[in-house]
Amino acid sequence: MAQLSSSVNPVPMLKDELDIVIPTIRNLDFLEMWRPFFEQYHLIIIQDGDPLQTIKVPKGFDYELYNRNDINRILGQKASCISSKDSACRFFGYLVSKKKYIYTIDDDCFVANDPSGNDIIVIEQHIMNLLTPSTPHFFNTLYDPYASGADFVRGYPFSMREGALTVVSHGLWLNMPDYDAPTQLVKPLERNSRYVDAVMTIPKGTLFPMCGMNLAFDRELIGPAMYFGLMGHGQPIGGYDDMWAGWCVKVICDHMGWGVKTGLPYVWHSKASCNRLENLEKEYNGIFWQEEAIPFFQSVALPNECTSVQQCYLELAKQVKEKLGKVDPYFIKLADGMVTWTEAWEELNTPMATQN
């Protein structure tokens, strides 16, 4: 079996093909710790707060920074589809990037160590996850069969061993786990110290809670579905931006025959905002709405005629309006946002625009 092992074939670091997207409301001192790993990449920083504030970026980094005024200027009326005052705003970076891959990370995430005490090179692992196939159609009990020292186990059909194209790599978090507000309230002291040395494919037909804290994806393929919704300022919901994107992305990947991986690499998450009651207020509606949204996404069917991600996404927007619009008028507005997002994507990512 072919293997992609970092010791045998060095992982290509894709310096000219990957942008790092960071949403923030403050100075990016956290980049100092990431310097050896991020300095060779281009950063897209999205300022998630008062545009009059100045965000300081440590010297030596190659970056572009957008605040709300920039977003309004670039998108005009279409800026209405971009969340403000919520880390959801990061998806504006996906729109303006010209690269094939995106890695996005929160500014309260730091370099984690593996059990041997070595720094985890997150981007290397994400690239390895994205460049090796996924296995969404049958479960491999020894996890990623393309990892070094692993393979498909007995009983894995040979016709499925070429796998599927991987378009999303969902990394995890040591220290502060990504818990919802009620769980944070109930378990204020719980920390994640379990390093699970595995990468796995989320099977076809199974939804998962996609967290945007430590996430890489193939922008060229799945970017048009990476809309983080309408959250935060002026909206009745926050904190569900990445979840919304995850449900849409997974349904579309299943339709397109693409794979989504989760597991390694870990970052060290040291929560910036520990105001758990504030989080509860923000997530409150989402806690109820997810009970309706998840069954919707579990049963949604995309017609065969949808052969591109954009077509799938517009079809999904239509069904969101029809079915979830009955749950709350917010979903009608969100469905409109999905359509506007698709228009903005087409405007900024036509062949002319991407030739740059």
Next chain:
Amino acid sequence: MAQLSSSVNPVPMLKDELDIVIPTIRNLDFLEMWRPFFEQYHLIIIQDGDPLQTIKVPKGFDYELYNRNDINRILGQKASCISSKDSACRFFGYLVSKKKYIYTIDDDCFVANDPSGNDIIVIEQHIMNLLTPSTPHFFNTLYDPYASGADFVRGYPFSMREGALTVVSHGLWLNMPDYDAPTQLVKPLERNSRYVDAVMTIPKGTLFPMCGMNLAFDRELIGPAMYFGLMGHGQPIGGYDDMWAGWCVKVICDHMGWGVKTGLPYVWHSKASCNRLENLEKEYNGIFWQEEAIPFFQSVALPNECTSVQQCYLELAKQVKEKLGKVDPYFIKLADGMVTWTEAWEELNTPMATQN
């Protein structure tokens, strides 16, 4: 969230509710290493070869031993459904056990160590897996939410947090991975040294390759579907016994709303038979047939009227005969074996029989 943690609540070891089933062709010296962990349990040993040979069991173990003559005597004509000269014969032990739980292990599996060098207490972990719920309806990115120090992550629907009843716990193997014959031929030296510290639920709708080497299950609930098929002596196929059971079990668990877990605990697998060409001969037909059988199991639908495992199993046998019978007449014989197995199960496991 409620937790079952071995440090907080000691795992009940279920001494009177669990039998250990071991198929073997030789003296059971391997039990010496397992003495501290197995001695308190009742063993059911199934002799998988010449019934005239004597199998030596180390002193101090509480066991019953069945050879082919015993099987013929107990089951009469129905003995035709029990494989002979193949480790598949182990499933006779599931039939004659009177306990709620079964743990089955191969005689070339030894006690493994965790990364801290401690002996892994396999039965304790299997019991913990079986006594805590599964999460087949939505993926939890931090793996088993019922494990100590873990929980459901943000975005996991609250209505699904009670989970589902767990009926199968599939443990893994360090050292010799469970590879098929072609992979063994290609990678004779590959060993599994990756200790993945996780237990996870195989999602609903996803099939997996179930290995019988280190497996625990709730005999009372799923036992009637744990038929390891017709393999070995006199059959055109071997080595697919546990795979066959796994496909049937998973489809039925999905229908019944029950969960199947995989991951911890590990055993140290030191392959008894290393004749890889012989394995290829044995598995040869299976390699082709699994390409037909898996799509069959992926699309099989059990009607709502099937409300017991036996009903599901007989329905499955009917569909196997109809659909896979076209692939090879072997499947017609196998479907008949499935029906005979169900009859034997009912004969030996009527309320009268189990009262014992």
